[in-house]
Amino acid sequence: MKRPALLALALSALIAFLPNPASAQNESPLEALRSFKRQAEWTDRFDATLPEIHAVNSSQPTLSPEALGRMQIAIERYRTLAASGGWPLVPATQKAMQLGVRDKAVVVLRQRLAASGDLVQIGGREDIFDSYVAAGVRRFQLRHGLRGDGIVDQSTLDALNVPVQVRLRQLETNLGRIAERANDLSDRYVLVNIPAAEIEAVENGRVRSRHTGVVGKVDRQSPILVSKVHEINFNPYWTVPVSIVRRDLIPKMKANPEYLAQQKIKIYRWGDETREYDYREIDWNTDEATQYMFRQEPGELNSLGTVKINFHNVHQVYLHDTPQKSLFGEDARFHSSGCVRVQNVRELITWLLQPNGWDRGKVDATIRSGERVDVKLDRPTQIMFAYITAWVNADGVVHFRDDIYAKDGVETLALR
Known part of the structure; x- marks a missing residue:
């Protein structure tokens, strides 16, 4: 096959892969090639957006x-953004917006991401979900x-469409919360931010x-x-709280009398x-079980882990x-x-026990032994334990x- 024929065949293949073949058929072969290059982003520098994503994380603490x-x-x-009209509502689409999608909603998505500073580079066709839009979505997520998968699913769409006035009110509300804690910090502390479902171990700022x-x-x-960590239990027993006995244990035992044995939970006064005690000594159709102590043995099934x-x-x-462990991979960890x-x-435990002269090796060995150690x-x-729904790193x-x-x-986005 001669070179012109090969070029024509290659251009035909490129046209076939264009998002809108109908319109591509009206383009010349050269225009089709240029269009494909734009959509494939052969000239884009995707790595230019990576620092913006990395900046989302910080070694500085939430409270200071x-x-x-x-x-x-x-x-x-x-406030300035709200006074100028805020950001547009991103319309829902029949399928999730992601890399390569062409849709009019992408035009609005670009405007929304640009308004909040998440879209740092604008390139290509406005209605194409290109790598810059994907990076902006990841940063937003x-x-x-x-x-941070760069796909606009329902959770991401809901967050995108929270009005700027609501976000402003969150910032104002959390300014007071941070001020209440920021000047009361030890040089060494643990922060549990409840809405973020995140824990920070902070030392010397x-x-x-x-x-x-x-x-x-x-x-x-x-x-x-606010309290102080004073003790670490390795390979602990778990004593089931009375509230969980009433809410969870009694219904589970009524549904499955073997539940306690399966979970290695023993009954005592x-x-x-x-x-x-034997489970048959308790009337599970009443609250009698709340008068007993239920203790789970150390091991792989223990609700406290190691x-x-x-x-x-x-x-x-x-x-x-x-x-x-799979729960840590969810967006909503409540x-x-x-x-x-x-x-x-174990990383947190090692840090807490450093003043005791412990290192990671000793922590691992103690857990591996399976012995109860306090x-x-x-x-x-x-x-x-703090409730912070907005902060700036x-x-x-x-x-x-x-x-x-x-x-x-305020009418913020609550847990679905």
Whole structure:
């Protein structure tokens, strides 16, 4: 086959892959090639957008005196944005908008992302969801605690369409929350941000480690508190709280009498662990079970996982590991009964026990032994459970989270 024929064949193949073949057939072969190049973005520098995505994360803590100044700047910016009309509503489409899609809604999406500073480079056709739009969507998702996959699904669309006035009110409300905590910080502390379902270990003004968490359900909320971590339990027992016995254990036993045995939970009387009771000695059709102590043995099934972090509080909550690791991969991580599950908890434990002379090797070996070990911290560490739905990191990136417990006093995006 001669060269002109090969070129014609190649151009025909390119035209076949264009998003709109009908219109492409009216183009000359040269125009079709140019159009394909634009859509394939052979001349785009996609890596130019990566620093903007990286800036979403920061080694600086959520709480600090400096954070107040950043919040004030963001508030003024959002006031100006609100006064100019805010951002447009992105219309829903029949299928999720993602890389390569051509739709009129992409034009509005570009405008929305540009208004909030997420679209840092504008190139190509306005109705094409190109790599710059995908990067802008990812940046937006990460700022809002969503999975950064660059696809506009329903959760992302809902967050995009929260009005600027609502976001402004969130910033103003959280300015007061941050101010309340920012000047009361120890040089070494743990922050649990409930709406973000995130834990920070902070030392001398820098985040030593940041952890994904799982916090309380809407009807079993994690409390706001300040305390000090004083003890670590390795390979702990789990004593089932009376509230969970009533809400969960009794219904599960009525549905499946083998549940306790399957979960390695033993029955005792409170204050007397010398005699183990049989489940048949309890009337599960009443609240009689709440008069007994239910204790789960250490091991793979234990609801606390391999370690528990204790601090004094009237709510009887604590931090702990979990056997349900898959929960950390969800956008909405509100599944617990008030306590907080911590991803990569061994890293946090190692940091807490550094003043005791422990390292990661000793932490791993203690967990691997399977033995019950309780360690008092030589240096009790401040811990705070806070409710922060909006903050600004050290790079000036504004973060928002869903008002899951409806504490912001505005019609914000709540947990679905």
